[in-house]
Every structure is written in structure tokens, then in C-alpha cells.
Amino acid sequence: MKAKIAILGGDGIGPEVTAESMKVLEAIGSRYGHEFEYSTGPVGGNAIDDFGEALPAKTEAVVLASDAVLFGAVGGPKWDDPAAKTRPEDGILALRKTLGLFANLRPVKIYPELINASPLRPERLEGVDMIIVRELTGGLYFGKPKKRWETSRGRRAVDTLKYTEQEIARVLRVGFELAKNRRKRLHSLDKMNVLESSRLWREVAIEVGQEYPDVELIHMLADNAAMQLVMRPAEFDVIVAENMFGDILSDEASVLTGSMGMLPSASLSSLPPADGKPKRGGKPALYEPIHGSAPDIAGQGIANPCASILSAAMLLRWSFGLHEEADAIESAIEGVLSEGYRTMDIGVPGGNTLGTTEFGDLIAGRVG
Ligand code: IPM
Ligand code: MN
Numbered sequence: 001m002k003a004k005i006a007i008l009g010g011d012g013i014g015p016e017v018t019a020e021s022m023k024v025l026e027a028i029g030s031r032y033g034h035e036f037e038y039s040t041g042p043v044g045g046n047a048i049d050d051f052g053e054a055l056p057a058k059t060e061a062v063v064l065a066s067d068a069v070l071f072g073a074v075g076g077p078k079w080d081d082p083a084a085k086t087r088p089e090d091g092i093l094a095l096r097k098t099l100g101l102f103a104n105l106r107p108v109k110i111y112p113e114l115i116n117a118s119p120l121r122p123e124r125l126e127g128v129d130m131i132i133v134r135e136l137t138g139g140l141y142f143g144k145p146k147k148r149w150e151t152s153r154g155r156r157a158v159d160t161l162k163y164t165e166q167e168i169a170r171v172l173r174v175g176f177e178l179a180k181n182r183r184k185r186l187h188s189l190d191k192m193n194v195l196e197s198s199r200l201w202r203e204v205a206i207e208v209g210q211e212y213p214d215v216e217l218i219h220m221l222a223d224n225a226a227m228q229l230v231m232r233p234a235e236f237d238v239i240v241a242e243n244m245f246g247d248i249l250s251d252e253a254s255v256l257t258g259s260m261g262m263l264p265s266a267s268l269s270s271l272p273p274a275d276g277k278p279k280r281g282g283k284p285a286l287y288e289p290i291h292g293s294a295p296d297i298a299g300q301g302i303a304n305p306c307a308s309i310l311s312a313a314m315l316l317r318w319s320f321g322l323h324e325e326a327d328a329i330e331s332a333i334e335g336v337l338s339e340g341y342r343t344m345d346i347g348v349p350g351g352n353t354l355g356t357t358e359f360g361d362l363i364a365g366r367v368g
Contacts, residue, residue, distance in 0.1 A: 003068065005037070005039075006040065006068070007070050010043050010074040011044040011072075013293060016356050017072060017289065017356065021305065022070075024367055028328065034322070040062065048087075055090065068319035069095070069285070071311075074292075095286060099285070103267070117258030118258045133171060133240045133241070138243060140244045143162035172205055172240050175188075175240035178272065185236075187218045188241075205240075222249070226252060261346065262306050264309075264313070284319070285315075289307030289308050297344075304345050306333055328367055336362045340352045341354055343355075
């Protein structure tokens with residue numbers, strides 16, 4: 001198979017971890033006879049520095065000409081002035097919107113080898129295997145009005161939490177489709193006790209749920225879900241949540257695994273295909289670690305590349321239907337972990353802690 005993959009490293013550790021994913025994709029390509037053609041472009045803070053925009057037109061063109069996008073991370077203290085006109089994060093937000101990526105899949109998987117790296121007691125982690133489906137192109141992130149202004153009585157600011165029933169229904173459908181092939185349980189999160197948008201969310205969840213009688217639909221208030229995620233994480237199978245709730249709760253869920261450095265994500269613009277064979281053509285989907293640019297460790301060669309490499313596996317699975325190849329990457333990571341190798345974030349004193357490239361080499365080696 002031939003495919004064009006846009007690789008956008010971004011800022012901080014983004015380029016370091018995506019370089020390891022490229023290595024692994026190359027190993028997959030030669031083992032299974034696929035030809036991946038890579039293209040790249042600036043995005044985020046470095047793009048603001050060099051081109052005055054977080055998503056320069058030439059990067060957008062590269063993305064639109066590709067079959068899938070592997071994204072690193074954006075942001076850093078250098079660009080954190082709250083008064084700045086453009087922000088690195090505008091780059092990824094614009095990509096999500098332009099590509100129509102309304103469903104962000106964030107699987108939370110426990111690796112037995114990493115149980116001691118988790119802040120939770122081992123018995124709480126037993127049976128944990130969930131996927132968070134975060135709505136990605138609506139809600140507080142994009143609702144208008146969104147602005148800041150001055151009045152005679154001081155500064156004011158507003159963000160808007162707005163959803164149409166269609167936006168709610170389509171992301172819930174993604175959740176139900178996934179749940180159908182998993183443990184058949186879906187938690188729909190909202191704050192219907194307070195928010196009007198959440199009351200619509202709940203109503204629509206009930207309606208869409210009727211199309212999926214085999215899936216148990218559980219409504220849960222988002223604040224309660226924050227508690228249940230650490231009390232009884234194994235109860236969850238598929239979670240569907242509004243953009244901001246999903247952002248916050250997936251960071252929380254990620255540490256169950258021991259490190260945020262282990263969590264990949266896929267951002268899709270359509271329902272996952274029932275037969276596992278995605279149609280080619282149309283706008284590309286985007287894959288990225290859920291972690292950020294980690295400026296505190298950038299440039300030191302110590303970042304964990306797993307989240308990015310697992311994102312590359314999701315890319316093969318969800319954009320190209322290459323399930324065997326994706327499985328090969330996932331088991332290579334399990335294999336390297338079970339041999340005792342770690343990166344700094346999941347390391348133990350006296351353990352075999354490697355740098356980013358050494359760790360990536362081991363995974364690529366096992367894949368190839
Ligand atoms: C994420 C990140 C982004 C978000 C930032 C970088 C805009 O936190 O992907 O979870 O808030 O969506
Ligand atoms: Mn986030």
C-alpha cells in the first residue's frame with residue numbers, strides 16, 4: 001500500500017517523539033511492503049516565530065494533500081503571554097476545525113509492567129480498559145461569542161458552551177459504535193443539573209441510545225465521573241463527553257496508566273467503519289499523543305515516545321485499516337516494557353532507563 005503521511009512535530013518534545021514514530025512506521029513499511037511518503041511543515045510556537053501564524057498556509061496545504069496526519073505537540077512558556085494575539089494552540093485547534101475532526105478517541109490501557117508507576121493501588125487497576133470519546137470541534141473551545149473586553153467597571157471575558165443536536169448525536173454515535181464491539185457499556189457525561197447545553201446533551205443521548213438497545217447507557221455527571229475514575233476505573237468501558245470535560249477527564253484518566261507519556265489519540269471526522277476498512281479520500285484524520293510539548297524536558301532526549309508511537313499505530317488502524325501492522329506496534333511496546341526497559345517518566349530506581357531514541361530503536365527493531 002502507498003500513503004502520504006503528514007508529520008507535524010510542533011514544539012518542545014513534539015519533534016523528538018514523532019521522529020521515533022517515523023522510525024517505527026519505516027520499520028512497518030519495510031516489513032509489510034508499504035510505501036509511506038512523508039511531508040512536513042511548521043506548526044505551533046515555532047511557526048509563530050518564523051511565519052507569524054500558528055498554522056501557516058503551506059502547512060495547511062501539506063495536511064490537505066496527505067492521507068493522514070501525525071501530530072506532535074504545541075506550546076511552551078515562550079508563547080504563554082495571556083495578551084498574545086496568536087497562540088501555538090491555535091495551530092492544533094485550527095487543524096481540528098478545518099479537518100472536521102469531531103471525535104477524539106483516547107484509549108486508556110493498563111500495562112501490567114507499569115502498575116507500580118500508577119498512583120493508584122494495584123487492585124483498583126484490575127480490569128481497567130476504557131476509551132474516552134471527546135467531542136473535539138464544539139463546546140467551550142469554539143462557541144461564539146468568545147472574547148475579552150473592557151468596561152467602565154473593569155475587564156470582562158466570555159466563552160460560550162454551545163452545541164447543536166447534530167453535533168451531540170454524531171459524537172455519541174461514535175461512542176455507541178465502539179461500545180458495540182467492546183463491553184457494551186457507554187457512560188455519557190454531562191452537567192445537566194446546571195447547564196442547558198448538558199440537558200440537550202442528555203436528551204440526545206437518550207434518543208441515540210434507542211438505536212443501540214444492546215449497549216447499556218449510563219448518564220453520569222462529569223464531576224462525579226472525575227471521582228469514579230479514581231474510585232472505580234474498571235467500571236468504565238466507553239465514555240463520551242463534551243470537549244472541555246473530555247479534555248480534563250482524559251488527563252486524569254491518563255495517569256491511571258502510570259504516565260501521560262503512554263496515551264495516544266485519534267481524531268476522526270466520521271464514524272469508525274463497521275468492517276474495520278476505512279474509505280480512502282476526503283480529508284485526513286489526525287493522530288497525536290494526549291500529552292503536551294513538555295518544555296521542561298524538551299531537547300534532553302529523555303521523553304517517552306510511546307504515546308506518539310501508539311498514535312502512529314492508531315493511524316495505521318483507523319486511517320488505513322492496517323490492523324495487523326497496528327497490532328505489531330502495540331505488541332512491540334508491550335515486549336520492550338516486559339523486557340524491563342523504561343523511559344524516565346515510568347522508570348524505577350536501578351531500572352533500565354533509556355533515552356527517547358534508544359527506546360524508539362528497540363520498538364522499531366522488534367517491529368521490523
Ligand atoms: C489536548 C491539549 C489541547 C486541548 C491544547 C494543546 C489546545 O490539551 O489535546 O488535550 O486542550 O485540546
Ligand atoms: Mn488536554
